[in-house]
Amino acid sequence: MSAESPIYKFMNATVISILFLVLTVSCFSQEPVAPLKKNEFNKATSYNELTTFVQQLDAQSDLLHVELIGQSVQKRNLYALTFSSTEFGKDPLKIKVLVFAQQHGNEQSGKEGALLLAKELLNPENRYLFDKIDFALVPQVNPDGSEVNKRRNANNMDLNRNHLILTEPETKAVHDFFDKHLFEVTMDVHEYSPYGEDWIKYGYRKNADVTVGTTTNLNVSSKIREVSGKNYLPFVLKYLSDRKFSSFVYCPGGPPEIDYIRHSTFDINDGRQSLGIQNTFSFIQEGLNGKDGYVENLQHRAEGQMTGMRGLLEYVYLNKDMVKDLVTTERIKMVAAGPGEDVSIQSVHVGNGQKLILPLLSYFSGNDTVVTVYDYRPEVKSLLDIKKPVGYLIPRELTTLVEWAESQSLKPIQFKISSTFKAEQYFINKIDSIDFEGDRTVDPWIVVQNCKENFPDSAYFFISTAQLKGNMVVLALEPKSMVGLITYTHYANLLKHGEVFPILRVIAK
Numbered sequence: 001m002s003a004e005s006p007i008y009k010f011m012n013a014t015v016i017s018i019l020f021l022v023l024t025v026s027c028f029s030q031e032p033v034a035p036l037k038k039n040e041f042n043k044a045t046s047y048n049e050l051t052t053f054v055q056q057l058d059a060q061s062d063l064l065h066v067e068l069i070g071q072s073v074q075k076r077n078l079y080a081l082t083f084s085s086t087e088f089g090k091d092p093l094k095i096k097v098l099v100f101a102q103q104h105g106n107e108q109s110g111k112e113g114a115l116l117l118a119k120e121l122l123n124p125e126n127r128y129l130f131d132k133i134d135f136a137l138v139p140q141v142n143p144d145g146s147e148v149n150k151r152r153n154a155n156n157m158d159l160n161r162n163h164l165i166l167t168e169p170e171t172k173a174v175h176d177f178f179d180k181h182l183f184e185v186t187m188d189v190h191e192y193s194p195y196g197e198d199w200i201k202y203g204y205r206k207n208a209d210v211t212v213g214t215t216t217n218l219n220v221s222s223k224i225r226e227v228s229g230k231n232y233l234p235f236v237l238k239y240l241s242d243r244k245f246s247s248f249v250y251c252p253g254g255p256p257e258i259d260y261i262r263h264s265t266f267d268i269n270d271g272r273q274s275l276g277i278q279n280t281f282s283f284i285q286e287g288l289n290g291k292d293g294y295v296e297n298l299q300h301r302a303e304g305q306m307t308g309m310r311g312l313l314e315y316v317y318l319n320k321d322m323v324k325d326l327v328t329t330e331r332i333k334m335v336a337a338g339p340g341e342d343v344s345i346q347s348v349h350v351g352n353g354q355k356l357i358l359p360l361l362s363y364f365s366g367n368d369t370v371v372t373v374y375d376y377r378p379e380v381k382s383l384l385d386i387k388k389p390v391g392y393l394i395p396r397e398l399t400t401l402v403e404w405a406e407s408q409s410l411k412p413i414q415f416k417i418s419s420t421f422k423a424e425q426y427f428i429n430k431i432d433s434i435d436f437e438g439d440r441t442v443d444p445w446i447v448v449q450n451c452k453e454n455f456p457d458s459a460y461f462f463i464s465t466a467q468l469k470g471n472m473v474v475l476a477l478e479p480k481s482m483v484g485l486i487t488y489t490h491y492a493n494l495l496k497h498g499e500v501f502p503i504l505r506v507i508a509k
């Protein structure tokens with residue numbers, strides 16, 4: 001039978017059809033399914049399941065690539081899933097968005113929502129997003145904590161209090177990744193747990209499926225804070241409620257009548273503010289924690305988290321030029337900001353006469369209700385401003401500070417005290433304390449002295465404030481800063497009563 005004979009051709013066509021069918025069926029059967037779904041929403045995704053799933057997605061899609069951005073204390077991989085219709089981070093017209101989840105290992109729904117989202121974004125109907133957006137998703141920042149369902153990492157550190165000092169490999173990985181791409185938009189995904197004893201006694205608890213918060217530190221561009229609160233928040237809260245997830249603005253504190261309610265901390269050691277302080281359009285999203293174990297209602301919780309993240313992408317898609325222009329302009333201003341600008345280094349939460357209508361679940365009736373909060377403090381007010389110096393001189397013998405500057409990728413530059421600049425040093429007269437969001441923090445009394453000596457490069461390195469991390473540098477290094485390095489045990493020994501503070505300020509004469 002020759003190859004050209006009709007029967008051969010028929011067989012050939014049949015074989016090809018069957019092969020095609022087999023391939024199609026096997027492709028469908030290999031279609032990756034999110035582990036949570038595979039586990040019928042009864043078990044949180046393990047690190048191994050997560051690893052297998054993201055690798056399957058990578059193999060399946062041209063849109064998504066998995067990048068290893070670091071490793072945890074126990075050497076588990078930290079993955080970023082990058083989504084781009086071109087080469088990630090290379091198109092200057094696109095906007096870059098970073099979402100990262102599960103810094104706290106016992107907050108499972110952020111990771112689960114991120115994995116559901118990854119799968120969802122590969123549906124062809126979502127492809128339009130990537131005409132404008134390069135998106136990076138880190139589903140799990142704390143795999144070691146997640147494996148044992150614990151908040152902290154394997155060094156027993158709270159990662160979401162570590163973004164200023166960056167002593168942990170997990171937070172360092174997030175910041176290195178951020179520094180590499182300078183994402184214009186970021187969101188840090190968590191859970192909140194409203195089941196505390198004082199709330200039980202009060203008879204109510206917070207009950208929103210998803211809450212969203214913005215940056216509140218006064219040194220984040222006021223325009224970015226304004227657009228975040230007045231434009232993004234209403235958009236995403238409606239986006240969630242339109243999809244049957246109850247939503248509310250992120251407001252820790254309470255119960256009312258016992259403690260005031262505010263819009264989060266102004267500290268810059270968490271995921272949202274540490275990136276926000278670099279004039280990023282930066283948010284926190286918190287889903288409701290499971291009450292009697294982390295799997296309670298996990299499907300609804302994960303889908304709520306996914307919907308909030310999806311809402312962020314939709315907002316950024318619809319407002320791409322506005323957000324990108326805003327961030328670009330405010331970042332240029334930050335880098336160019338001359339010495340002498342005001343930086344707020346001590347602040348307080350204050351009321352503005354507004355009352356808060358807070359949605360709660362009543363333990364008496366078992367129903368949703370609202371409570372009016374009178375002690376509501378939505379504003380942040382500065383208690384102490386200082387003039388931004390040109391930069392700081394740091395003694396090289398203080399190795400903890402040298403390591404800190406390196407971990408923050410702050411490039412020391414050569415600097416000579418010339419006729420235009422002078423250095424100042426603080427003398428510590430007394431070490432007092434000050435209220436900080438209901439706790440006490442260190443508050444030294446200082447006297448400013450002029451320095452006449454030379455500052456050889458061999459003994460000091462200089463960190464300029466004319467950079468994207470300029471305000472962060474001031475907040476970290478000023479001894480009277482409420483959120484400075486010396487408020488951490490690791491750096492507490494820099495402050496000694498009756499001695500000079502070792503970090504010098506350089507100012508214009």
Ligand SMILES: [Zn+2]
Pocket residue numbers: 103104107160190191
């Ligand atoms: Zn958390």
